[in-house]
Amino acid sequence: MNYWLMKSEPITYGIDHLFKEKQCIWDGVRNYQARNFLKMMQVGDLAFFYHSNTQPPGIVGLMRIIESNIDDPSQFDPDSRYYDPKSDPQNPRWQTVKVELAEIFNAMITLERLKQNFRDDQMMVIKKGNRLSITPVEQNIAETILSWRN
């Protein structure tokens, strides 16, 4: 079982949206490195839900992967902002996962707190200039973060 961190701007899709929907397909990732991490995810993996472009940014909850290696439907939808006309339906370019909400944390675990407790070679999201929306989280780091809940 592996841990991950998945970013989203709450103005677009935040943890409140997921709370209402219970589960969702994590669509719209259009970066190959991030997609490669998505393809590595397995059912049962856990992912931190991270709010980006907020004041402050940080982790707001936990999700569980409930379906892996899905072809992202939005790549074939001309009305979607994530439409990719270059993606061949016979050989889709973008894969993702389906997640369910596991937990909403009582208080956000801020980026600042992560930076205070970990080095930037321990956790990708705290590296300066990092823009990857999907990143792995080492187990011991994940367990430490989970111990901060409530």
Added chain:
DNA sequence: GCCAACGTTGGC
């Protein structure tokens, strides 16, 4: 709103 840090695109 600024801008650093990337990733992507496309001409050559």
Added chain:
DNA sequence: GCCAACGTTGGC
């Protein structure tokens, strides 16, 4: 295959 130009992300 190089790299300049451009677009995007996301903290601040």
